[in-house]
Amino acid sequence: MKTTFTKLAVAGLMASTMIGGAAAEETIKVGVLHSLSGTMAISETTLKDAMLMLIEEQNKKGGLLGKQLEAVVVDPASDWPLFAEKARELIEVNDVDAVFGAWTSVSRKSVLPVFEELNSLLFYPVQYEGEESQRNVFYTGAAPNQQAIPAVDYLMNEEGVERWVLAGTDYVYPRTTNKILEAYLKAKGVAEEDILINYTPFGHSDWQTIVSDIKSFGSAGKKTAVVSTINGDANVPFYKELGNAGIKAEDIPVVAFSVGEEELAGLDAEPLVGHLAAWNYFQSADTDINAEFIEAWHAFIGDEARVTNDPMEAHFIGFNMWVEAVEKAGTTDADAVIDAIVGVSVPNLTGGYSTMMPNHHITKPVLIGEIQGDGQFETVWETSGLVVGDAWSDFLDGSKDLIADWRAPLSCGNFNTATGKCGGS
């Protein structure tokens, strides 16, 4: 039983390897590594569809290097070790030339060693905590300085906020973001007792106590705001409780970094009008390229009601960068693409251009939007120019002196400018 099975397994795996090898002659394969089941399916499935759409559009334009693109979709099922296994399968068995995927920090951390070992490419489309720069990974989402800090600046200058609640889900992105924000706020002269930090577990659904804490923290006579790094699923009950408890945006505004159009589609946005979110893209962006993108998306998905969001734009940018870099390099070979992609500039959906920087992060505009009754955002403030993604935060002790530059001759993800050596402090 066991042998037949092992043989079958090996044979099956090898068969697929060989088929993969044969097919690679005609097509260029692109891996899509997003959870289609489990807790993260709620966010990631949309990105899988977005990738399929982008690949289809590219094929309509004649493909890449004269070949058609072929998407290989797998389901890592929101299971972090499975992400590593599936990444390996995509690269080794299916011979993909680049992978677009992952959402949570832990899934990215899980696949990192695989991409490093097998020297392939990963485009990671979600805003994240920073403190990382890896040769094989391209971070097309926002680093903390492209989202959190401008948002806090806005609240401080425009709304006159003096008291801060930093509420987040207990994992690394909120922890780091709050750490950076805390240091930043203190540098701006905010007192210790004017900052309240609160962490909740994933999928927290009973927000009564915390909302009432926010309410009483906000009644100390100073203008108060909530900076929310609460993760996707827990947001709906949080905002419902907030709306019901009568906390209006005019009194205590909430600025969120993980709430986009997609999350708002799951609740009645009417009581939330005026609460804020900081992103690099809103569906409401009034540009021709965005209108085209939305139209293509609606046609592809067959539903006029589906929204677009920031991580989708990140994939749009990342995919176009990859296409351009491959054309520039004339090959899909990972090393050649890594060399070619730095400096590649492609249009983003908000009317400007995003450029891949040597630290494998990209330039982006930062937008602050207010929630509207229809679940869309209205941009109330934006940076005058583009902000360069900062892999290592200037506000954390361990990473102040670190920079990343993947161009020769430095070619280092954690170069210490103080000691002049590659490899941390």
Added chain:
Amino acid sequence: MSLVRTFILLFGLIAGFSVNIAIAQTDPESLRPLVNELAKGKYAETEKQIGALVATGDPAVAPALEALGAGVLFYRKSDGSVFITEKAGKTYKLTDPLTLEAKGEAGKREVKKIKVNNKLRRVIRAALGSLTLMAPDPEVRKTAAEAVFKARDPDSIEALDIALASETDESVQLIMEQARAAAVLNSDMDEAQKINAIETLSEMGNRDALSLLINVQSSSEGVVRDAATIAVEKIEKSIAAWDSAQNIWYGLSLGSVLLLAAIGLAITFGVMGVINMAHGEMVMIGAYTTFVVQELIRTSAPGLFEYSLFIALPLAFLASGLVGIAIERGVIRWLYGRPLETLLATWGISLILQQAVRSIFGPTNREVGNPDWMSGAFELGQMTITYNRMWIIVFAMLVFAGLMLVLKKTSFGLNTRAVTQNRRMAASMGIRTPWVDALTFGLGSGIAGIAGVALSQIDNVSPNLGQGYIIDSFMVVVFGGVGNLWGTLVGAMTLGVVNKFLEPYAGAVLGKIFVLVFIILFIQKRPRGLFALKGRAVEA
């Protein structure tokens, strides 16, 4: 803000001279240029223009300001004239902001929204407050007074005095006095006035008053400061007492959510002995039924939206109940007497149901709206009670009572109890046991379905909905004692209250861990749960 203050002061003067604001009414057309100004410039300019409008002191500008605050004030790109709009399909219906006459329709691209942000909304709220203090509708006056309270603007004192003089409604009068007190504390009036104001606020006694008083305490000196300190202490003491009450309320509310989630399981698992891992998915089906009902109502009969939950309840019961009966007939009836294998099969079923929902409705959250009577909150003493939580507690109790009635007072309930206690003997007495099994499982699943209707009001409606509740449900049933509905009730409420009392001290995560450890230890002490069944049935 200072600019607005000046304008409000101006307005106050005008109002002061004219006794009745209505007299200040001018020809609407003279206001039009000012209103059309709103379409120009950025937020800072808009703020000035709002000030200019308020300075006219003319209540006729109120609709335009209200529309601006609500984000429905647009301007026509061709001539820059401003309209209140209402979305009608692909076009907008236009209304004149001054005369309130219909002005035809305009396409999406012909008009553009006048942007507002939080700051502008605050300015508008304060401005509207002063403008509508004398409105004929007491509700409008109440909101106006509340807005003035929040603005704490000393310049509104005069307007408030005038309004107070003619106010007849007592509750509005009270709020106006509080608003006046807040404004007085922010002004440079004499100490006696301020101490009076502190007393008014001290009687008000809520967090808003506290926040004001703390400000006074830190910014003033002498007698005023002492009075404020005494008032702050008094309010803090009363709030602390109310906090415990609030915690109990939160606990009961969490408990009733747990009860709703677990009570269906108390039947399928507790009474029938099926380790029903698909229980959460029955809740999910109920929530999705609510979504479908609301969708249908939205497209075909928007007027029924307020009743959507009542329509959804029986449908959710039927939907989940029928799926439950299908599961019982198709799978579980082959597994009686092998309880552990029901775990396996129902786990498989739960995966299938989750994926089915994901395939049909998509993986993203679905919007289930709260009807008006489920939204908002009211104050009870210093406690804020949200309507949705209150109705969920009531609903949970009704479901529990209803279920008790069915099991104890109907012949179906008698049959159920007979079959679960001694299947063979029940069969010998002529009870059609397979029939009873199917219906009981259907009942448990149906109850889970109506729990789903309630939970859709406070939680995500997504394919993962059920997964979030399944573990907690099992904990509640086991903690309360398998096979005892009262145990489930007491268990759910205990866990809810304990959790909520731990949360402020330990935080949400540690609080939950402590509750789990508490359950583990409790089961050591009472290995059969809170309300253990006695007798030989226990060994089975």
Added chain:
Amino acid sequence: MMSSFLFRAMDARAGIFMAILGAAIVLVPAGNLLVPETSPFHVPTYAVTLMGKYLTYALLALAVDLVWGYCGILSLGHAAFFALGGYAMGMYLMRQIGTRGVYGDPILPDFMVFLNWQELPWYWYGFDMFWFAALMVVLVPGLLAFIFGWFAFRSRVTGVYLSIITQALTYALLLAFFRNDMGFGGNNGLTDFKDLLGFDIQADTTRAGLFAASGLALVVCFLICRALTRSKLGKVLVAVRDAESRTRFLGYRVEHYKLFVWTLSAMMAGIAGALYVPQVGIINPGEFAPANSIEVVIWVAIGGRGTLVGAVIGAVLVNFAKTWFTAALPEIWLFALGGLFVFVTLFLPKGIVGTFSQGWTALRQRKISAAYEAGSDEPPTAPPHSPGAPANVTIPKPSAPVSGAAEPQPAE
């Protein structure tokens, strides 16, 4: 005569199983390292790691089968012991990174630097030594199981109550390890490992070695379990499973027996976790998820509860199906997996091995009686009990409708 027959059959089966496993331990790494990549017999590294992972799952399933199949303790929290073993190994691997972390701190792991920890918490001491970590891999899960079991079995918590509190245990640990304040890396867990005992963890040879180690651990634990279940102690365990009160009245200290296998099983789960971590390259609190523990129980049930071989086969089969489905049918694989669970429960109530050997026994009996009728002088023997799978896979319950062709088991 009959018992020796039985013994021989069991030996034969176990022998076949171990021969196959042994062959795999030798052939798979050899196929990976020695056979050139162009050869059709080359085993890709991907497959080696994957099968190595399956073997650790098999070991976990074996541990669950020991307590559930032979002692009637349905644990819905065994993943906790697996994950604890995994964390112990992960901590060792973290310490091995040394200055190669992104911040280059010689002592503190990256996530601690990241969160401004000033020094290593006390419970991280010693994990820079392999022997210490290896000891912790068995001691930590063992100790937790001992304490938990000591209370639970003494209080006579049984049946579904026990199952649910094991679930509460793993859920509480899940939440605890999620907390960043705990010092185990929070949700991200421990990752980015560099080397193990000086060998580069990404090297093919290390992977092959880990595969072999997993196989070896499985063989050793299998032998222990088999020796245990076939000893007198094993008979008492089965007695506890089938009639706990009766066993207690006969004078056995039921709780001691239970506590012993429970702790042993937890230690085995810990070893499985320790071997799992270097192969998948990450350990995080997700491993504590109650759903994982339930899945392990399902592997055992599918393979055949109360058959050690069945547990192994169930684990490998279900995980292979998962690997295959998630790639071949990414959109609808849950239908396939869920359907498989329902199908097996309904149509193969004794699991694959149970049903298989039942059919085999029936066939064999027909042959014997046919031979007898044909004039052989060997008298027909009583139907031998299904060798690996005791017929009492199901819980005997007088009121239960008898399903399948299971014959009632005479009491001994």
